[in-house]
Amino acid sequence: MIGLQMRSLVIGLLSLICPAALEAALVVNLVQIPTVSVPRDYTGNGVGFLMGAFEISNTGATGAVLQSITLTAIGSGDDSTAFSEIGLYLDSDGNGSYDANMDTRYGAAYAAYPMDDGSLTYAESTGFASGASKRFLIVGKMNGAVLPNYQQGFRTIVSSVGVTGAVPTGIPTTYTGGVGILNGATPLRLEYDLTGTSAPYDYSFRLLLDNHDGSWISGQAWGGPIIFGQAKFGAAGTTPFLTWVTDSTSYPVGPFDTTGWWASSVGGLPYDAPGLYFGASPFGQSWTPSGVGDQLTWFGTANTFVDDGEMAWSMRRATSQPNSGSATLEPAHRVGDYLRVVSVAGAALDVAPTSTGGGSGFAIGAFDVVSHSNSATLNSITLAASGSGDDSSAFSDVRLFVDSNSNGSYDPGVDTQFGSAYSAYPGDDGSLTFTDALNFSPNETKRLLLVVQLNGPTLATYGQTFDTRVTAISATGNMHSGLPTAVVPGIHIQAPTLTLATSATVQNVAYNEQGPVGIGVQAAEFLLTNNAVGTANLDSITVAAAGSLFDQTGFASVALYEDTNVSGSYDATDVLYAASASAFPADDGSLTFSQSIAFAANQSRRFFLVVRLSGSAQLSDDFWAQVAALGVSGGTETVGVPGTLVECLSINSAAPNPPPSGGAGGDNDSGCSSNSRDSFWQIALAFICLIAAGARKKATTR
Structure with a gap:
């Protein structure tokens, strides 16, 4: 009891004497990594390479939101021309290295800096609960407009961060990592x-x-x-x-x-x-x-x-x-008398199993054919299918077109068909050969487009894929190059997909807030929207807690309600989704609310996280939440999960009594015995009094 009273008194005194002590702080710390030495056209196999890292940590007692990060380039090389891409990533898997298939991009990528030694600002809202730390990775690609020279260097500093609800510290940083150029210009x-x-x-x-x-x-x-x-x-x-x-x-x-x-x-x-x-x-x-x-x-x-x-x-x-x-x-x-075939990189198209496109269909892959020192004639090209779908039954039409206007897309009535049309592949993962005559001048590139219609005799099913590569050509010349090409992702059969959007406005509430007439407080809202493909099936929503509030004892109830009257805010007429819980099972724990709901095509449903506080919360405690998982069935897919971590509540008054016990040492995450807590707060109070006395003494002697 004495410890809690002392804590409340200390926090109250801090709010008067040093209000900044209650404010969160986002601290930027460099991660020391060695300078990487690369060729001047190096792109990290097309996905970029790690050239710097830093961590941002919330050392305050309350949550904060990172809004933006500004990087500034330094070094002897020209940052406006040497790069072809500069991006920023969150180290999602926490292994300290850049993993293109795992790490999440923060903000939008840039092709280069706007000028030598210039700055780039990456903007995206990211929540930091009290004590949270996140590592950011600076990822670059060389091979810019002007290749750098031998031994030129490129380094980066974090020059500023945009923050809501906290004071940023540790900026500007010294430089992190960097790039050294192994080889320079040659004539x-x-x-x-x-x-x-x-x-x-x-x-x-x-x-x-x-x-x-x-x-x-x-x-x-x-x-x-x-x-x-x-x-x-x-x-x-x-x-x-x-x-x-x-x-x-x-x-x-x-x-x-x-x-x-x-x-x-x-x-x-x-x-x-x-x-x-x-x-x-x-x-x-x-x-x-x-x-x-x-x-x-x-x-x-x-x-x-x-x-x-x-x-x-x-x-x-x-x-x-x-x-x-x-x-x-x-x-x-x-050089010489040969053709080279190069697959054009691209992402798979999300389409319905009955899609037929316009004209003769829609393009699902592209391949460039390149001549060299001599004129050449392409006489045939063989495509091989792959992927999880059945290529012999999913299609109703397969054709090859020359991109006549060189715009990179299929234009019915403009692009020229190469060879005959097929109704499908002869077997699953089979091959088709298109025979025609396509003439090339020396050093000329022509693009070929694979155009298809689905809606075959047996419709493809949700989640199936259909990909393509070129395996052979027949042409004048010899020793043709680039075969077989890399696989081009073509089609992903789109399933009904629920897209999650999370929002919350931080509310200042009392330690025992029950909401209007005791119906609870709307802490956050989760909007789920289905696409146009078909019925989506939601089976459960898992909500994870974060923040300094002790989630196991700080609540009297935690529930999800559906906005059935579509008012956009929680009220007494909204319907409970699944059974409510008295609290989270552990501090920073998760609750799963289970109930099956069908979403019609293009339908949206809004859910409110509604809580009532138990009366054990302490001054300046905060509560954060996010959707950690969605349970779905029937082939339904999800986007945006896990959702954004958002700050929901900030406690603006302290409980007069001890909080309910959460077990040994369970007093609001302290992990201390009652005697040590009492001693701590007594010492803290004495220390504050000394600071205050010193401040008064200085004021009287000035």
């Missing part, structure tokens, strides 16, 4: 052509000074090229040139007259396969191009076919020359 281009239908394959190489990046300075010299075949950044590669034999008529290749193996890495890159090295006798000779257009050529054979995109190469400027030491690591470019 050289390596091209290769290969012919033959079986080993050994004939290769021809050309190393050309084309000055495509504008970095060439007269007098620059380079040591011999090192060629890596089938090697990827950060991963082991094979050694396809182990059987390489240089055509003797190639020598000398400029000043180089020998070949060998270079086993060490280039610019710190972990290439496990050695590279083919061109050297000179005597050692130390270098190539000094006379001007743009100067080139080295050589020929030879190897038993391995190295496809476009699988070969990298490196040279190093001689140490006595301008810009010496700038290591380069570049892709080699395959």
